[in-house]
Amino acid sequence: MKTIIAPSVLAADFANLQRDVEMINDSQADWFHIDIMDGAFVPNISFGIPVTEAINRHAKKPLDVHLMINNPDQYLEAFKNAGAEMISVHIEACTHLHRTIQKIKELGCWAGVAVNPHTSITLLEDIIEDLDYVCLMSVNPGFGGQKFIEKTYDKIRALKKMIDEKGSKARIQIDGGVDEGNAAKLIEAGASILVAGSYVFKNENPKLAIEKIKI
């Protein structure tokens, strides 16, 4: 399975957003990862629908919208209209996850579920067949530039086993602290979508950084 690289725009220079979007267009990256934080589900506020629309006006690759917000159902259509092709919602923020996933699919987007580091992946057993991807958080959501949590490797292996046993097509996405030091090991464990924010945008050669993790 070809690895998908999704640079997280959260680590871009917001005063030079068009320049940074064009840099990603020109690179070997596959998607744009768009982190939406509401200051309630997570203790930080990032940006919302107008900025997503602005990114989409220049982006030549699909937008993967990671909703770190309470009540995501209320905003699914707005993010789809803003350009989202993939949408992930947090299992911890969804009381009726099955309904939320069906709504994302009805909008014609890839449906993903994001899982916090403390949340057991066993909670995905009855929904995994409906998912296009699972976003395993390898940091506590809310901030870029945090240290990768090593326990993630065990979670990837257990989730891969569940996916194979259930015959699901879901891909495993890793979000948080991804860099050239752990990318190969993450892919070997079963991940096939890597999100990377600080590692890409704070690198003195972002395009080369992307090439190094596109394994």
Ligand SMILES: O=C(CO)[C@H](O)[C@H](O)COP(=O)(O)O
């Ligand atoms: O969802 C996120 C944080 O909640 C970000 O996507 C993630 O932190 C990526 O940033 P970095 O690569 O700098 O860790």
Ligand SMILES: [Co+2]
């Ligand atoms: Co994210």
